[in-house]
Amino acid sequence: MSLQSETVDLLCQLLESGDEADRCYAARTLGVLRSDSAVSILIERLKDEDVDVCVDAAEALGKIGHHSAVPALIDSLRNDNSGEVCSMVAVALGKIASAECVDVLLDVLTQRPQGLEWDGDWDTWWDIQLEAVKALGMAGDEKAVDELVAFIDDDAQQDIENEVLNALVSISGMGLDRVIERLQDTSIKSLHRRRAARALANTRLVKATKILGRSLQDPDPEVRAEAVHALASQNADRYLSALVLLLRDQNGEVRDAAIKAVSHLAQRASGSKALQETLLPILNDPSSPVRATVMNALMPSVHNKPLSHEYYQIVVSGSFDDNAESAAAACRLLGENGDPEAISTLLEHARNREGHPMVRRDAILSIGRFGQVTEAIVEVLMNAVGDSQQAVRLAALTTLMSLDTHHVEADESSQPKQTTIRPLSIVIDAVQGSIRVPDKNATVKEQAEDGMDQPEVSETEVQNGVVVEFDTSLENTFTDASADPDLPNQPPVPQEIADTIKLPDIPAQIVEAGEVSLAMSTLDAIAMDNVDSMFDQEKPQREAPEIDEATREYLDVVEANKAEMRRIRASKRMTPDQDVRRLGTRALAVANDDEAIEALILALNDQDDLIRREAAEAIGEMAQRNRKNPKLMDAVGTLVTQLAVGDLEQKIACARSLSLLGNRAALVPLTEALKDQQANVRVETIHSLARLCCDSLDPVQAEHMVVRDLPSTSVARKLLACLGDDSIGVRVAATRGLAKILPAADDKTLTQHAVDRIIASVIEFTGEEARQVGQALRAFDTSMINKALLVQLRAAEDSVKRSVFIEMIEEILKPDRRQPDQAA
Structure with a gap:
């Protein structure tokens, strides 16, 4: 008997004689293994006393996809009173997709099964109908089309119109035609037509694409917007020109959709000669978002065909746009275009400390694309490293590191040096704290500490792995130290707040007459404290309340979270000068010398x-x-x-x-x-x-001077000890580490010991890492692993442990995940 057959037989035994948990786990794993020999026993479990077992058995039969299971599945769909079971049966029938399956799915779509129970206030028939619709779409049989169309217009049906339309589109002949008819029917509500356009996005058939193209001129803006989204989803490049025209649409939703679609399709058509001819005339559009979209879309094309002088001047003018996004896009386009004449314009933006940080950031990054290292450029970048805006600082450091390569190449060539200042030296100066942010930011910090309102950061962006902030209200923002209870030297409570504080009606301790002592010397006070301490020793100590294990665990988690928040706060609490050093250190990572x-x-x-x-x-x-x-x-x-x-x-x-x-x-x-x-x-x-x-x-x-080297087997033994760690993360990491080291170590004895120890370690704890461990074990000889797991599965004394071994077996033996669930 093969190892696969032995595994299936043991799972079938558990499916027949195990408890509910055994039967559920065994059924699911048999479905994953797609074993035809398990079909008969799974059919029997469709009538199991436990609902969960019935559901898992139906799911497994659908994955296996054997036609012999169809009669039993149909019987369950018609007669089982559990909506959960019937829903999964509908899914299974859709995967098998025989003609008989389609008929019964159509029946359950329109006729409520007899005896079907409600789940409280919820009619479980709705769940069954939803799964039946999806299954009919998967089956792709045209005889379901009329019933599905009628179901959409049935006022009594639940609102699953989107799913029905998707199913119709999947039935590529008649079903697709009905969806197209619905899109073109102006007598129905725009909501339904919009949904039809959305469903057509799921197909790549030319017929559907043409209809969506015509819908770009639909009188209803909702339909136009959805058609735009659908064409972009289909990557319909040939409709780029038409989508560009919609950038000027009167409806804002259509314009927004067109902006996204044009940006997406322009990336795909970057090598097209017609792209510039389509986009360039719109560079003078009165709308800033449109201009920004066009310039972003042009960037991939200017490498092959730089801008003409006329359009170059338009982009230069656009870099001074009042709209920051449009101006920043113009700076990026100037950098991509590659005309050195643009450097002067970009330097002007970089110098402008009153300009928007996004524009200055992109101007600086674009300067780096030209590869020129002149004194003027280096001076501007050096000043930008100490800028009050973090985005500008990071851009300057990034550009300096980029230009340093060109500086070194110039030094090594016969060409004369462009400048005596090496960009890398500036970055190193930044790391060492020689470059500082202007002192005027200290005024802002003082205002923040005095309790004045701080500006909200208007924009954030991830740049080179750093979350940079664009603060357009102040030159810089600082953390309000007074807001953190963990910091010392808190400022005094303002008088107007202190006046509103009320004392409790009843004090915590009543002070009787004569209890307030007269003033005394320091020595007398110490002596009295010693006497009080002697008397206090005779008083019974108040016992601390006992805390149960669950509460203690909860309190430990709370304390750990508080410590983590204090750590995160501390890492964010930095001055601009510290941030310059941090960013400079990070920028050095790209250097090689x-x-x-x-x-x-x-x-x-x-x-x-x-x-x-x-x-x-x-x-x-x-x-x-x-x-x-x-x-x-x-x-x-x-x-x-x-x-x-x-x-x-x-x-x-x-x-x-x-x-x-x-x-x-x-x-x-x-x-x-x-x-x-x-x-x-x-x-x-x-x-x-x-x-x-x-x-x-x-x-x-x-x-390398290695005083003491460790062979891989010694390291593996160290990792074996980690399998008993209290942390599940450590145990999983140790398993994965052993799976990397041991196959190459060629030590069969140690490998066998490690496998046994890994398997044993999973059940020593909760077993929640079973699947992760099973995936890691695939790096070993799977036959050896499976044999060991079968031995443990047979010897396991309860279903909890058996479930752990079953999950690992499933991960070891499961087919390639790229294979579809539906049987061939």
Whole structure:
């Protein structure tokens, strides 16, 4: 008997004789395994006393897709009184999709099954009808078309018109025609026509696309807008010109839809010669959003065909638009166009500290595209590094690093140097705190601390992995320190607030006459305190209330969340000068030379913990690109030290970077980090150990000084110990790490021991990681794993443990996930 057959037989036994949980898990797994030999036993479970078992059996039969199950499924659909069971049966019949299935699905669509129960106030027939509609669409039989059309117009039916229309579209002949007719029928409400247009987006048939194209001229704006969305969804590039015209539509919803559609289709048609001919005439459109859309859409095309002088001048003028999005798009287009004449305009925007930060940001980034390193450009960028706007600072640092490559190339070539200031030097100065934000921001901080209202940040955007803020009200914003109860030196309560505070009617302790002592000397006061302490020892101590385990666990979670919020607040509480250093450290990650590495190693020892973490992460990014640079190895010692003594984030960053460096000298320190109290550190350490074991540099060839190397099997034994960790994340990480290390170690004895230990560890705890562990175990010999799981499944003493093993077996044996559920 094959291992697959043995597994199916054991699952069938559980399906027949196990308890409800056994039967549910076994039925679901048999469906995933798609075993024809299980069909008969699954049919029997359609009448199981437990509703959940019936549902799982019906689902499994649908996945297997064997036609012999159809009569039993039809019987259940007609006679079972559970709406949940009947709904799943309808799904199964739709997957099998025989002619007999279609007939019974049409019956249940219009006729309520006898004996079907309500679920409280909810008619479960509605659920069955919904699944029947979906199933009929999946079956694709044209004889369902008339019934589906009639069902849409039935006032008594639930509002599932969208699902019915989607089903009709799936029936590509008559069904599609009926949806088209509905779209063109101006006598019905626009809501129904709009839904018809939306359904047509689900097909790529030319007939549907042509009808949607004609609907762009529909008198109803709702229909036009939906037709625009549908054409964009179909990637109908040939309708780009027509969609461009809708950018001027009188209806705002249509214009918004056209903007999104044009942006999407222009990306696809970037190589088309007709794209510019279509879009350029609209550069002078009176609407700023339209102009922004057109300029964004033109960007991919100007590489092949730069703008003519006429349109170039229009874009230059557009960069001074009052609308920030339109002006920023113009700056980006100037950078993509590549005409060096635009540099002067872009520098003008970059210098303008009164300009919108989005426009200045995009102007600076566009300057970097030209690759020119002149004194004027470097001066502007250096000033922008100390700008009050974070978006501008980040753009300047990013551009400097981009231009540094061109500066080095010019130095190495025979060409004369363009400037004596190297862009990298400016970034390093920023990291070392030599570039500071203007002092005028201190005034804003003082105002914030005095309790004045702070401006709302108008825009945020993720740029190069940093959430940057565009503050258009003030030069910069600061965290209001007075709002944080964890900070010392809170400001006094204003008098107007103090006047409103009321004392309680009854004090916590009544003070009797004569209890208030007269003033005394310090020595007398100490003596009296000593006497009071002696008397207090004789008083019975008040017992602390006992806290049950569940409450204690809840309080621990609350305390952990409070500590996490304090940590997050602390990381956000930084001055602009600190932010310049942080962004500069991050920008150095793209460098490749020794000077940048030296600056990052120096930053690893900075007093600012955020700078240290950014430096560790930047070194890891450098190593990911080129870890063979011997200068990077100078960071190993500091990273090892901070792996041991740093805070949570620093330890995680150091562990990851050490593994990316590929130096096996880090193996021993990483194994020590497995003892860290923080579970997140242990998880990252396990990932790093597995990465370093499987992908490290040869110590001899790389000339690494490895005092003590660890073979992969030794690391694997360390990870085996982690399988008993209290944290599920650590246990799963250890399993995945072993799955990476052991297959390449070629140690069958250790591998067998590890597999047994992994399986045993899952049931030592709650078993919630069973599926994740099962997925990781696929890296081993699946036959060996399955045999071990079958042994454990037979020996399991209760259904809880059996369910764990069944889930792992399912993950081990499940077919390729790309295969469809429906049987061939």
